[in-house]
Amino acid sequence: MSIQDKLFITCPSCERRQLIPKWEKLLYVCPVCGKYLPLSAETRLKAVFDTGTMKEMDSKMSPADPLNFPEYEEKVEKQQKKTGMKESAVCATGRIGGIKAVCVVLDSHFFMGSMSSVVGEKVTRAIEYATQKKRPLIIFSASGGARMQEGIYSLMQMAKTADAIEEFSRNGGLYISYLTHPTTGGVTASFATLGDITLAEPGALVGFAGPRVIEQTIGKKLPKGFQRAEYLESHGFVDKIVERKDMRDTLIDLLKLHQGSEHHGITLLQKKEVAFGE
Template identity: 65%
Template sequence: MSNVFAQRRQKLLSMKALRGSSPAPAHTEETCPQCGGTFRRRDLVMARYVCPLCGHHYPIGAYYRLSLVLDKGTFRELDTSLTSNDPLSFPGYSAKLDQARRRTGMNEGLVTATGRIGGQKVAIGALDSRFFMGSMSAALGDKVTRLVEYAEKYKLPLILFSASGGARMQEGILSLMQMAKTSAALERFSRKGGLYISVLTHPTTGGVTASFASLGDIMLAEPGALIGFAGPRVIEQTIGEKLPEGFQRAEYLLEHGFLDAIVPRTQLRDTLLQLLKLHGKGGSDRAK
């Protein structure tokens, strides 16, 4: 593990950042919010925050998520200085940004980096739902776009983990513009023959779903992830009808052709490695 990655991960651990909860002894019992079962915290950690009883996937932080798939010592973070400001002087927004930065140790709700998976060099990013629900600010859109352009420049395969509540409305139209900007960047990347693997985690909604999260050449998702534009309750209230069972969940979307596969967290690194080998995407050694 690189010194930069080790220091950042230790910082996040010390700030209770992996799940946004306070540290607890390994023997402490946890209760699954999905099945209600109880188990030792140690078992949850060993299972990568997947319920050992029912397979429910707990939300996890972006740095931890990347550490699960990247080879040790290969993480190199990009664009660390990019952060949101308050372009519209929205009441209370600056204070909430400061709170989010202190709580998570992050500057923005997206971590972008280069690294290797089984020796294969990649450009990779992960949204973090603990920072404004991974909502798309102007800075977050910039980070996505710059990562795509980096992957294009160095001919690297691109992997993005999405977890978002949609657009960050405190930035108004500047937030909504990121849908077009990120989509255009991916179109240019695709025309150059780039490989883009999109991994949808719980939840992926709103403008992120309507832009870069849905544009992958290969679409993967974690089990049970909520994926959609408007939420199911909003849709039901709008159309005045009851939605089908499991609507907008990963399993429903796989059945209806929106996804290529549902991959449990414990199998994701191996799946990504197989896909990279299948497509022969090794990248340029000139990349950082």
């Protein structure tokens, strides 16, 4: 790595270079063109939680190799060395605006945030903890889908996580699903789209199959912006697009509304109307 690489990051969109501290201050949104770069789980959690309150859960869980898939273990070790993470999902508890909450972040830097059996287990444990402790749940999704090296073991996590969310909901929990770029495949088809309130970052691609695959399958051209956050918001799939700079403040507002509604009979629909000025 050159000295330039250690000091600067070049935007992949406008190709302008900026000092790394400037990128960090702006949560990796290009100050010139507004392009969103992937945000690490560590950076996102630090930006969301109140300082000094975050505690990671199940931090030592590492991917298994249930199918003895060729070179899978070597690739996992390479990803772990590159990112400093054990898996693509990081779960933590802490306070957001003084309110106790549980957060899960899928990090696209690790195997594109793909869902392995361990990712499914970590997500499920976090949901169950939130259910037991009666805390609101926030999941930031970013995923290429199920991890193919684990086959059916990965696909089983769709039902497992969805069932945990259903139990959480039956117990009156608030689940905020926060969709980031990209959220696709089995993650989209399970816990990512089961939120009571669904937020998304600008320009995020959200869907099961990619637009090119859909076009090839149906033999038709898709509408402009299809599967992007803005398109999904206009069609009611996403409740609100939230810029990264507003991420923490928006979550605090929603959590405070939820906390205040526990004794005042406010419905979920009413909470959305108040939160988003509808």
